[in-house]
Amino acid sequence: MSTEKKALYIIFGATGDLASRKLYPALYLLYTKGYLKDHFAVIGTARREWSDDYYQSVVKDAIDDIKESDKDAEDFSSHFRYQSHNVKNSEHYHTLKDLADSLDNKYNIEGNRIFYLSMSPAFFGTITTHLRNQNLVTENGFNRVIIEKPFGTDLKSSIKLNNEITDSFDEDQIYRIDHYLGKEMIQAILALRFSNRLIKESWDSESLSSIQITLSEDLGVEERGEYYDKSGALRDMVQNHVLQIVSLLTMDEPESFTTDNVRKEKLAVLESLKKPNVKEEFVRGQYKTSEDGKLKGYREEEKVSADSMTETFVAGKVIVDTDKWRGVPIYIRTGKRMKEKTSRIDVLWKKTDHQLFDEGDSFLTIHISPDEGFELQLNDKQIGPGMDICPVRLNSICSKEEIKSKPEAYEKLLLDVLNGDETHFAHWGEVAASWKYVDYIRDAWNENLDNIPFYSACSMGPDESDELLTKDDQRWLYNPNV
Incomplete structure (x- = not known):
């Protein structure tokens, strides 16, 4: 029997192709196998003006080929919420924190948060700084950041990017994902x-x-x-x-x-x-x-x-x-x-x-x-x-x-993040x-x-x-x- 994990996912870039093709199906498979069940939630953020209902319909479409039943897909997608978000606007992070805290209480997640940055690296530093300064980083649970490639465009830019992120998160909280x-x-x-x-x-x-x-x-x-x-x-x-x-x-x-x-x-x-x-x-x-x-x-x-x-x-x-x-x-x-x-x-x-x-x-x-x-x-x-x-x-x-x-690769890597295992991520x-x-x-x-x-x-x-x-x-x- 799989051990259920508690986690709130906040996905930046939730309307993108990667989220639909890889992230939502991977999360659903973790759900069907019992790693995620009653004590998880997902907040999707992006610039588009979407409602919760529309976002949940997008999630259901993304898992349509692999769903076990309509009811199962409905139950899974009910854990998803959406917030239109400008990553440079501090006020939006306050709203995001309120939503995160309410979902934490609703699903008894105990402060465990996974921030998935599926956006241009140009925004990584901005997002991680706001997450820390606007107190979305919790003190009573784990906080982990998943970062998609490219991690910079050369050594100089990657050093700058890394310094921005490590100002807010420790190295052991950072998961640089390489799907290979x-x-x-x-x-x-x-x-x-x-x-x-x-x-x-x-x-x-x-x-x-x-x-x-x-x-x-x-x-x-x-x-x-x-x-x-x-x-x-x-x-x-x-x-x-x-x-x-x-x-x-x-x-x-x-x-x-x-x-x-x-x-x-x-x-x-x-x-x-x-x-x-x-x-x-x-x-x-x-x-x-x-x-x-x-x-x-x-x-x-x-x-x-x-x-x-x-x-x-x-x-x-x-x-x-x-x-x-x-x-x-x-x-x-x-x-x-x-x-x-x-x-x-x-x-x-x-x-x-x-x-x-x-x-x-x-x-x-x-x-x-x-x-x-x-x-x-x-x-x-x-x-x-x-x-x-x-x-x-x-x-x-x-x-x-x-x-x-x-x-699939993303399913295994997202499970590793849940378990706090960094072995298959780039240091x-x-x-x-x-x-x-x-x-x-x-x-x-x-x-x-x-x-x-x-x-x-x-x-x-x-x-x-x-x-x-x-x-x-x-x-x-x-x-x-x-």
């Missing part, structure tokens, strides 16, 4: 690495040839053109998702599985990343019209500059500069409008020192999405006479039904170290904005991405073009 850290197979990386001796003993530069991370999207920027043209793939994907995955793949085994110990080891990795030779070791690209002419190029997207030099693709060679990892290149690539939508990690072992046989590649593939599970490719003897070698794959891939039944030290690394690459690119390699929409990126590995006598293991 809520994905099942990302959370499984440490279990796979440290609970299997076969893998654990061969997970270093002595045994591994390379690690390859691919986060590819088949869609373009869609309606995000205005945001994306100021961000690009480096800031949008590498600074957070990609480098978080790198840290989990290469961190030392923690003394115990606690938030502090896991974060300590992840931070050690991110602080030891070697400054790359950007010209030689990083590639950017931008998608152009597809070869069949059916998919438009990035510069033709809505709210994108016609001469934009923003990268929609990044590939690079990341080196963790420690004795254990210095000899293992970590190749990363991420992009929009690529051949297929997939998130995966390929770990390639070196061939044996004395090759008795003509052996092929041995590698482990961790499928993050849309497939979930792992495959291990080994070498076996081909059936019949002689000693010819053929590959064999051992796999554990979840069925579509199994994937559908698993908790400020990790954010700062990641920005320092990414800023170095960005600064190098800014010195040469005259040209950018293009790749056709529905491809796997520019040719320079393949050449990056060819120079090291390597190749991308995942290549849907073959």
Whole structure:
């Protein structure tokens, strides 16, 4: 039986797409599983003038595909209230406090509050300052702040943003959400690495040839053109998702599985990343019209500059500069409008020192999405006479039904916040170290904005991405073009 939690959620940006697509369904699933039941409430705030009834109808629409019954959806949505809110207006926080206090009493929540900032980072400091100054932060319960990415646009802006937030909240009250850290197979990386001796003993530069991370999207920027043209793939994907995955793949085994110990080891990795030779070791690209002419190029997207030099693709060679990892290149690539939508990690072992046989590649593939599970490719003897070698794959891939039944990333992360577990959230030290690394690459690119390699929409990126590995006598293991 799930243990019921008490909490009042105040969601800033409650009318946005993220709230409808992710937050309301996640909260509903926690409700159906008993983590939330009688002692919770949600206040949605935004600039729009909505009534409570209309807001509750929006919530019911958001959970329509997953509701257990109409009555269940009605009971769940009855815990929701709405307040039109200007985040810069102090008086609105007084009204918000009155509503919060009344719901706290109505549902016996005991002062536990979770503030979800699903808005532009430009407002984070303003909101957190008002929450503290207008006494929405309680003294008799827990107070936790969930912050969506992007956390700044570079190291300087992220430091300013962090200082504004920590003026009002302590680090252990701040939850910087990265939905990739809520994905099942990302959370499984440490279990796979440290609970299997076969893998654990061969997970270093002595045994591994390379690690390859691919986060590819088949869609373009869609309606995000205005945001994306100021961000690009480096800031949008590498600074957070990609480098978080790198840290989990290469961190030392923690003394115990606690938030502090896991974060300590992840931070050690991110602080030891070697400054790359950007010209030689990083590639950017931008998608152009597809070869069949059916998919438009990035510069033709809505709210994108016609001469934009923003990268929609990044590939690079990341080196963790420690004795254990210095000899293992970590190749990363991420992009929009690529051949297929997939998130995966390929770990390639070196061939044996004395090759008795003509052996092929041995590698482990961790499928993050849309497939979930792992495959291990080994070498076996081909059936019949002689000693010819053929590959064999051992796999554990979840069925579509199994994937559908698993908790979605936001559901797991919101439950972690309820439980006060910060393990799967980014600590400020990790954010700062990641920005320092990414800023170095960005600064190098800014010195040469005259040209950018293009790749056709529905491809796997520019040719320079393949050449990056060819120079090291390597190749991308995942290549849907073959």
